[in-house]
Amino acid sequence: MKTISKIAGLLMITLFSFGTLSAQGGYKIGDEATDFKLKNVDNKMVSMADFKDAKGFIVIFTCNHCPYSKAYEDRKIALSKKYAPLGYPVIAINPNDPAAEPMDSFELMQVRAKEKNFPYPYLFDDGQKIYPQYGATRTPHVFVLKKENNKHIVKYIGAIDDNYKNANDVSNKYVEAAVDALLAGKEVEVKTTVAVGCSIKVKK
Amino acid sequence: MSIRNIFLITLAIGFLFLAAGCKSESKSEIKVVNFEQLEPAFTKNDDVLYVVNFWATWCGPCVKELPHFMEVYEEFKSNKKFKMILVSLDDSDNLETAVKSFIIRMNLKGELYLLDDIKKMNEWIPAVNKDWSGSIPATLVIKNGQTLSFDSRDLSKDELIERISKHL
Numbered sequence: 001m002k003t004i005s006k007i008a009g010l011l012m013i014t015l016f017s018f019g020t021l022s023a024q025g026g027y028k029i030g031d032e033a034t035d036f037k038l039k040n041v042d043n044k045m046v047s048m049a050d051f052k053d054a055k056g057f058i059v060i061f062t063c064n065h066c067p068y069s070k071a072y073e074d075r076k077i078a079l080s081k082k083y084a085p086l087g088y089p090v091i092a093i094n095p096n097d098p099a100a101e102p103m104d105s106f107e108l109m110q111v112r113a114k115e116k117n118f119p120y121p122y123l124f125d126d127g128q129k130i131y132p133q134y135g136a137t138r139t140p141h142v143f144v145l146k147k148e149n150n151k152h153i154v155k156y157i158g159a160i161d162d163n164y165k166n167a168n169d170v171s172n173k174y175v176e177a178a179v180d181a182l183l184a185g186k187e188v189e190v191k192t193t194v195a196v197g198c199s200i201k202v203k204k
Numbered sequence: 205m206s207i208r209n210i211f212l213i214t215l216a217i218g219f220l221f222l223a224a225g226c227k228s229e230s231k232s233e234i235k236v237v238n239f240e241q242l243e244p245a246f247t248k249n250d251d252v253l254y255v256v257n258f259w260a261t262w263c264g265p266c267v268k269e270l271p272h273f274m275e276v277y278e279e280f281k282s283n284k285k286f287k288m289i290l291v292s293l294d295d296s297d298n299l300e301t302a303v304k305s306f307i308i309r310m311n312l313k314g315e316l317y318l319l320d321d322i323k324k325m326n327e328w329i330p331a332v333n334k335d336w337s338g339s340i341p342a343t344l345v346i347k348n349g350q351t352l353s354f355d356s357r358d359l360s361k362d363e364l365i366e367r368i369s370k371h372l
Contacts, residue, residue: 158326159326162322162324162326163323172326194326194337194338195337196325196338199339
């Protein structure tokens with residue numbers, strides 16, 4: 001009797017832990033981030049492995065429709081222009097299901113990329129397989145990765161800066177501070193912040 | 205001026221004050237605050253049960269649940285140990301337009317605030333609840349600074365009543 005209850009107990013604990021794991025999901029600081037092979041707005045497939053000289057990446061889950069994503073568009077472009085030459089290119093990924101949010105279709109991604117002349121890849125997370133692995137919950141949601149021994153290690157997760165509303169009144173440029181620290185070989189001070197933005201759209 | 209006229213004028217002024225008084229009771233006034241100003245409103249050590257609901261006019265599920273929050277407010281409002289606080293996370297630019305017209309249309313009651321503290325979101329979101337992602341609707345039930353429940357989703361009328369009556 002005692003053994004059975006022990007086994008039952010163990011089973012329950014295992015089930016609960018798996019439950020929690022799948023519920024929380026996503027990377028923590030220090031985790032290895034998965035590469036991907038996603039379609040860019042120019043119809044070519046893009047992976048992090050393509051960037052042989054990169055020291056790391058600024059992966060931004062973002063989309064067309066969300067006002068917060070739109071508010072950050074110029075800042076994303078600025079990040080790309082500043083950090084791609086320094087070894088940290090921006091890679092934007094649209095995690096939304098167009099069936100749930102038609103404004104985030106691949107065609108409209110191409111339109112937006114052309115309108116704003118995006119200097120970075122804007123990829124479509126077809127089948128929504130990548131964003132759950134990262135644990136992105138919002139658009140925009142940033143994951144700064146550093147290449148260590150051919151692995152992409154998560155070094156920062158969260159918002160781009162502390163003021164989505166006004167680019168001219170920003171006190172904390174979280175992503176810039178993180179990448180600057182990594183470039184200088186220093187520890188990132190603020191490793192995580194709350195991502196502010198629209199929820200990721202999933203078809204119910 | 206005759207005494208009769210003075211009397212009539214005083215009566216008129218009296219009615220005006222009465223009307224003004226009645227109006228401010230039913231008028232739903234909303235205060236724009238930052239988190240430092242908002243927090244004391246629901247963390248007092250006064251044995252009062254505070255139901256703090258975070259919402260916005262642009263949030264579909266928030267708009268859907270507010271009417272039954274108001275029904276629950278009507279049920280409990282006479283209890284001096286109960287207070288409902290509604291915190292809008294709308295853009296403060298929209299206060300005079302979208303927000304106030306919404307409040308009037310929905311006849312929102314309770315203590316109404318608009319939390320305008322964008323740059324401190326990374327601080328106040330976890331301060332409200334350490335597990336909160338900041339998504340709305342969200343409802344905090346708190347007494348004497350102790351969190352009794354926190355739901356980062358919409359609540360049915362029954363769920364809300366359960367969370368309240370358990371602690372009143």
